[in-house]
Amino acid sequence: MPRKTKLICTLGPATESEEMIGTLIDAGTNVFRLNMSHAKHEWAAEMTRRVRRAAEQRKAQIPVLFDLTGPSIRTGDLEKPFELKLGDVVEFRNSGTAPAIPLSTTVNYDGLMADVKQGNTLVVDNGALLMRIDSVMEDRILCYVKTPGTMGSRRHINLPGVRLNLPALTEKDHKDLALAVECKADYIAGSFVRDAAHVRELREAMEAIDGEAQIVAKVEDQEAMKNIDAIIQEADVIMVARGDLGVEIDFEDLPIVQRRIVKRCHELGTRVIVATQMLESMISNPTPTRAEVTDVSNAAYEEADCLMLSGETSVGRYPERCVEAIVRIATRIERSGGLGYGHNVLLRDERQKVARAAVTLADSLPEGRLVVLTRRGVLANHVAMLRPKTAGFYAFTPNERVCRQLALTRGITPFRMAFATNIEETIKRVGEHLVAEGLARPGTPIVIVSDILSDHFAANSILLHHA
Numbered sequence: 001m002p003r004k005t006k007l008i009c010t011l012g013p014a015t016e017s018e019e020m021i022g023t024l025i026d027a028g029t030n031v032f033r034l035n036m037s038h039a040k041h042e043w044a045a046e047m048t049r050r051v052r053r054a055a056e057q058r059k060a061q062i063p064v065l066f067d068l069t070g071p072s073i074r075t076g077d078l079e080k081p082f083e084l085k086l087g088d089v090v091e092f093r094n095s096g097t098a099p100a101i102p103l104s105t106t107v108n109y110d111g112l113m114a115d116v117k118q119g120n121t122l123v124v125d126n127g128a129l130l131m132r133i134d135s136v137m138e139d140r141i142l143c144y145v146k147t148p149g150t151m152g153s154r155r156h157i158n159l160p161g162v163r164l165n166l167p168a169l170t171e172k173d174h175k176d177l178a179l180a181v182e183c184k185a186d187y188i189a190g191s192f193v194r195d196a197a198h199v200r201e202l203r204e205a206m207e208a209i210d211g212e213a214q215i216v217a218k219v220e221d222q223e224a225m226k227n228i229d230a231i232i233q234e235a236d237v238i239m240v241a242r243g244d245l246g247v248e249i250d251f252e253d254l255p256i257v258q259r260r261i262v263k264r265c266h267e268l269g270t271r272v273i274v275a276t277q278m279l280e281s282m283i284s285n286p287t288p289t290r291a292e293v294t295d296v297s298n299a300a301y302e303e304a305d306c307l308m309l310s311g312e313t314s315v316g317r318y319p320e321r322c323v324e325a326i327v328r329i330a331t332r333i334e335r336s337g338g339l340g341y342g343h344n345v346l347l348r349d350e351r352q353k354v355a356r357a358a359v360t361l362a363d364s365l366p367e368g369r370l371v372v373l374t375r376r377g378v379l380a381n382h383v384a385m386l387r388p389k390t391a392g393f394y395a396f397t398p399n400e401r402v403c404r405q406l407a408l409t410r411g412i413t414p415f416r417m418a419f420a421t422n423i424e425e426t427i428k429r430v431g432e433h434l435v436a437e438g439l440a441r442p443g444t445p446i447v448i449v450s451d452i453l454s455d456h457f458a459a460n461s462i463l464l465h466h467a
């Protein structure tokens with residue numbers, strides 16, 4: 001049975017060659033992510049071209065996800081990293097302010113000083129360094145280093161529990177968004193999404209410049225958790241961004257929060273990505289730790305749509321081995337079954353009820369295959385959310401972008417195909433295609449679910465056909 005859990009790999013210096021991109025696709029990557037916190041525009045545009053070419057050569061459907069920086073703060077560019085000792089004092093200053101002490105860096109948000117208070121905790125690089133804010137001035141803060149470590153350029157700064165008054169989309173985000181639209185990004189992710197309005201703002205800004213990407217909302221702090229239902233309902237996809245989330249909440253809460261989000265995404269019918277530190281040790285080691293194997297396995301068991309690798313593939317030594325590890329672990333756990341949240345999906349309209357009936361029918365047929373004919377991908381995603389158990393689950397769509405976007409959805413193998421004007425012909429083409437691809441044999445039962453039978457006849461329908 002093909003792997004159901006999909007995989008996103010972040011591109012970076014370790015994986016930027018077209019050859020390597022091809023290797024990662026061959027190994028099982030389904031989506032590539034560009035992290036706009038690090039990627040230069042020319043580079044991101046070139047990576048998109050490389051992904052498109054490598055995918056085309058393989059006739060693979062590979063979407064590209066642009067991950068916007070969002071209202072997050074980072075250290076400035078340092079000439080060389082600071083080696084910090086316990087008790088050192090570090091200065092974080094506004095962009096226009098001169099350094100007053102040697103251990104000084106700018107931050108990319110001049111309003112920081114107004115948002116924080118003496119005594120707040122400041123976390124750098126996803127928890128690698130802990131500091132206490134000791135003094136807050138108009139244009140700088142001074143922090144006491146509580147744990148020794150290295151502080152590099154453009155490192156994340158978290159202030160657990162502090163609400164930053166940054167706009168949902170910064171000036172940089174607007175520029176990055178314009179690039180993403182120009183590159184015909186398939187997915188655009190908003191970072192530090194705080195509420196549904198934030199998701200809407202991103203979608204509207206994208207649509208205003210004619211973007212057609214789907215929106216990923218990254219849940220990474222306590223505020224997002226307070227508004228989680230509304231965010232899930234507004235976004236196309238949710239990302240459990242555990243890097244920041246694991247710092248912004250108590251770490252012992254992280255597994256519970258992850259499961260809550262995955263469960264709620266199922267109930268409300270929104271796809272979900274589990275991200276960050278899945279195989280962190282493989283940035284420098286050729287094999288995963290036991291804890292990482294268990295973590296990846298858990299996310300696949302929760303039947304998340306997609307897992308995501310970051311540093312493992314962007315800067316790691318073993319990108320291909322990381323993909324192979326995810327494939328092995330996910331495939332193995334899928335053989336032994338999943339958590340079954342597909343049963344919790346709230347069926348809110350007739351179309352979703354038809355989807356449920358189709359899945360029940362397909363699952364009951366030995367060797368049955370499930371096919372969705374879909375124009376916008378909505379029905380295909382509904383069906384996927386019910387987590388069908390069939391040996392094959394395929395979406396056929398005439399739309400090139402929808403076809404790529406569906407590659408992120410759990411379990412779906414998407415194919416691009418023009419629909420004929422009459423339904424018999426379309427069904428015949430579907431059967432022939434599956435047989436030609438070796439995915440069905442003549443006579444294999446195929447359950448076809450669709451909300452459009454022809455250009456002139458829209459109706460929710462389930463058809464049982466034999467290839």
Ligand SMILES: Nc1ncnc2c1ncn2[C@@H]1O[C@H](COP(=O)(O)OP(=O)(O)OP(=O)(O)O)[C@@H](O)[C@H]1O
Binds near residue numbers: 038154311312315
């Ligand atoms: N396009 C790039 N160019 C240069 N360095 C990059 C690029 N992408 C990633 N990196 C480096 O790889 C590290 C891991 O980045 P990645 O985006 O994979 O993970 P991340 O955890 O989301 O990163 P961050 O938290 O810094 O945004 C980054 O901290 C950065 O140092």
Ligand SMILES: CC(=O)C(=O)O
Binds near residue numbers: 220240244245275276
């Ligand atoms: C992916 C990301 O931004 C995070 O995990 O924080």
